[in-house]
Amino acid sequence: MQNISDLPWLSLLIVVPLVAAAVIWLVPALHRVARTVGLVVSLVVLAGFVVMATGFDLGAAAEHQFTEQLSWIPQLGVSYAVGINGLGLTMVGLSVLLVPLALLAAWREQEIVPEGAVVARRQAGFVALVLLLEATMVAVFSARDVFLFYVVFEAMLIPVYFLIGNYGGPKRRHAAIKFLVYSLASGLIMLVGVIALGVMGPGGEQAFLIDTLAGTELGVWAERWIFISFFIAFAVKAPMWPVHTWLPDAAQQASPGTSALLVGVLDKVGTFGMLALCLPLFPEASRWAAPVIIVLAVVSILYGALVAVGQRDVMRLIAFTSVSHFGFIVLGIFVREEVALTGAMLYMVAHGVSTAALFLVSGFLTQRGGTQEIAAYGGMQRVTPVLAGSWLVAGLATIALPGLSGFVPEYLVLLGTFRVNVVAAVFAVLAVIIAALYVLLPYQRMFTGPRNETLAALPDLGAREKWVVAPLVAGMLALGLVPGPVMDVVRPVAEEAAIEQPSTLDSAAVAGPDGSNDAAAAGAEGSEQ
Structure with missing residues (x-):
């Protein structure tokens, strides 16, 4: 009998949604049942992932498993090579979990278009694009060939561009083009680095x-130059300050399901690339650039939190909170301390769950109220108590309330950073205080206080919407109360990535003319004394 690990699981998880997307789009007879077919396919992919995960060897979580390798373009040295370690397993799992929830949340979104044939075609297009995006997400998180990674990294732009541009708000075209320009420009910079790697x-x-x-x-x-070319592309995707400005526009104009996938999963490709490519391929350059990157991460943390407090649009609010959260993740990566790295990897999963919940629940609210303006709502907890409670739980998870998904990873990142770089940790802690404002103030304005009588007859979450929210709430509670299983999966990867080095702001590593890191060595000597 064939072992689970012997099957080409990753290829199946890529091919099944890819083929389904093509069939849904190309067969007009399936357009009217596209939502059902897409949901079934996404659940099959999720079930396949669960079966695959049962064969994952936790004792070798730092090593790549379920590996497949075929020669693709031998003249260029390019292979179709896939495999996942503990981090890849968690990110593929997050991807295949959020796709069916996004499809279920968007079940009624395209029904406002008149004429049945047009509605069916739009629904089929949306479902096909989401499934195509799922295939590329699984591929990018499992790619073990740099050229393959780059090809999929760029291919992901296609479904996201059309999801924003065709299924978003009134300024969707502008937001889609801005997203595309940022992504293509940074991708071309990365291409230079990929070519240089092939040559050198x-x-x-x-x-x-x-x-x-x-x-x-x-x-x-x-x-160093090749590292910079890769890092710029990943910083744009992450997104980090100051190359983050495409995200608020995209989140504001995209549909809630698209935003949930974009910020919950797709943007993690940036931080995943830093972990999977930048650290192992460019170790010395990563140490050399760490002081500057830590500064940028701290600025992202504080800037995102402060700007989020003043937002009037709920979707832009969530986008700016994510800029702050991604700053925490990048900080945990580049302090290169084991506890902080473990926290950063756990943060990627926790943020994906809580932010997806915020986008989807906010989408349920704005679809009812007809606007994303925070000031248009008031007293909604008496009108839609389940919706209000779901939003509050997701919001509290994002501000790291103990017992919810954000607490353990944020604590680990700060603890690891304090051990290496007290100055950066102190500034990062300030954002924890500000976070209470950017969640509790909007909640107060939208859900408490005098009731907006024009919205008094709005319905609470229905059965379908509760099925969307329930797994996300369960995930936030599980990651908050029992984070051990996920930590056991990612900790070996963090142990392998961690190296002892001082990454302080006040004693930045400065390389000498010969490329040696004298300042870093001096800092290490001082710490031992």
Whole structure:
């Protein structure tokens, strides 16, 4: 009998939604049942992932499992190589979990369009794009070839562009183009680095395999410039200050389901790339750039939190809170301390669940009220108590309330940062205080106080919407109360990525003319004394 680990699980998880997307779009007879077909396919993919995960060896979570490798373009050294370690497992799991929830949440979104044929075609297009996006998300989180990673990294832009541009708000075209311009520009910069790796790497038919490139001597300045080209692309995707400005527009104009996938999963490709590519391929450059990146991460944390407090649009509010949260993740990555790295990886999962819940529940509210303006609502907890309670739980999870998903990862990131860089940790703690304002003030304005009588007859969450919210609330509680299982999966990856080095703002690592890191060495000596 064939073992679970012997099946090509990752290829199946990529091909099934990809083929389903093509069939739904190309077969007109399926347009009217596209929502049902798409939901069934996404649940099949989720079930396949669960079965695959039962065969994952926790004792070897730092190693890549379910690996597949085929020669793709041998003349260029490009392979179709996929596999996942503990971090990849969690990110693929988050992807396949949120897709059916996003499809279920968007069940009624396109019914406002007149003429049945047009409605059916729009619904089919939306479902096909979401399934295409699911295939690319699984592929990018499992790619073990740098060229393959880059191809999928760029291919993800196609479904997201059309999801925003065709199914968003009144300024959707502007938001979609802005997203595309930022992503394409940063992707072209990354392409320069990919080409440089191919030229300067060891060559051969497996020249772009991450395992082949890891440990390759590139030269001090070559490694630094290639690292910068990769980091810029990942910082835009993450998104970090100051290259974050595409996100609020996209989140404001995209449908709630698209925003949930975009911010909950897709933006994690940026931080995933930092962990999976930047750290192993460019270790010295990562140490060299860490002081500057830590500053940018702290600025992102504070800037995102402060700007979120003043937002009038609920979707822009959630987008700016995410800028702050991504700052925490990047901070945890580049302090390169084991506890902080574990926290950053757990943060990626926790943020995906809570932010997806915020976007989807806010979408349920704005679809009822007809506006995203926070000031248009008031006293809604007496009108829609389940909706109000769901929003509050998701909001409290994002501000790291103990017992909910955000607390443990944020605590670990801050604890690890305090051990390495007290100054950065102190500034980051300020955002924890500000976070209470950007969640509790909007909740007070929308859900408490005098009731807006024009909205007094709005219905509370229905059965379908409760099925969307319930798994997310359960996930926030599970990650808050019992985070151990997920931590056991990602901790070995963090242990492997962690290295001992001082990443302080006041004793920045400065390389000498020969590329040696004298300041870092001096800092390490001082800490030992």
